[in-house]
């Protein structure tokens with residue numbers, strides 16, 4: 125989940141200021157829980173859970189051991205022994221709807237040669253913690269784990285059950301993680317009402333948050349693989365149709381020509397209006413004033429691709445393969461296409477359009493992932509109010525609002541079951557660091573991590589610990 129963080133585009137001037145400021149501020153933290161959290165994150169980043177293949181079981185076992193030290197019994201779940209997820213529950217003895225603290229164990233693969241530091245070494249350097257997963261999303265996992273453990277350590281009476289859930293396979297669509305777990309083990313989620321997950325973002329200016337976006341809905345992913353066959357042979361005498369690769373290129377051009385006009389959905393409108401309140405520039409004006417019919421020319425001129433992607437379907441070619449030498453035609457070629465539909469769209473109409481684009485050259489179509497639209501999570505809930513109160517207390521001049529994101533997360537599996545799921549970003553992230561998500565040199569500022577751990581503990585404590593008067597033993 126990287127795209128929306130890129131929206132936090134700020135003047136380059138801040139880059140230098142932030143660097144100097146953070147060098148000054150990068151001293152050690154005195155809070156033992158935050159030191160413990162940092163050590164846990166470093167150790168977690170050293171476990172390579174690149175997906176594919178995943179190997180999430182090693183990450184799940186690591187978390188299981190941390191919980192076992194606290195006397196919390198966590199179990200591994202999942203059909204594939206190499207791809208286990210982890211589940212633990214703190215019981216409250218009440219009937220209030222339970223809260224799930226969710227994160228994914230897997231990370232996207234790295235191109236090691238393009239990193240300036242080893243990606244799975246958990247290196248601390250220059251005020252940062254480096255490694256694949258530092259932002260997406262092992263940092264959130266450890267913050268959730270510390271908040272969960274904190275409740276147990278303090279022997280607090282709980283007003284609701286709290287579930288810690290670390291899942292496999294989010295980065296490839298969650299079929300071997302969240303989807304499978306919810307289908308195979310529904311009893312584990314009895315009386316669950318709320319989920320906190322990745323997917324939110326915040327606008328961080330130097331080291332202050334101006335806007336906290338709580339994700340309530342995401343676009344619908346449709347992942348396709350296109351295969352093309354052609355005559356193999358010497359490329360000095362190609363066939364009239366050009367062969368498999370030429371046919372594939374023509375087909376991909378046709379796909380790119382599928383019209384994707386702007387359309388404003390109600391949740392996106394609310395999201396833009398909320399985000400616009402935190403900006404004083406022309407972009408803020410356009411966001412606050414967005415309405416149907418969309419002013420296409422102005423939106424094209426003022427809004428970044430990240431915002432515009434929330435107003436239309438997007439079709440991105442992400443992988444092309446075929447051929448192995450200059451003078452031979454391959455018999456097969458393949459391309460992967462990542463399509464994101466507007467949050468209220470079903471996949472069938474787009475699949476029909478793709479089939480039409482494939483028809484002239486006879487390409488084959490494989491559907492890798494076809495999600496369904498799910499209702500957005502409402503923002504008039506006690507959990508949203510708890511988040512907003514904690515975030516604005518943490519950063520007094522900030523604004524909190526519901527947002528829609530272009531990326532996808534496992535939250536959709538819970539929303540489909542009527543469970544309120546919010547994507548949150550408890551860590552401040554400057555835009556130049558946000559770009560390392562799914563990219564090279566992924567890293568989190570150590571100080572921002574510690575602060576986010578503190579914020580997460582506040583949120584979970586406020587929502588799950590019983591109020592003070594209920595904590596006294598009955599006499």
Ligand SMILES: [Zn+2]
Nearest residue numbers: 125260261322
């Ligand atoms: Zn993620």
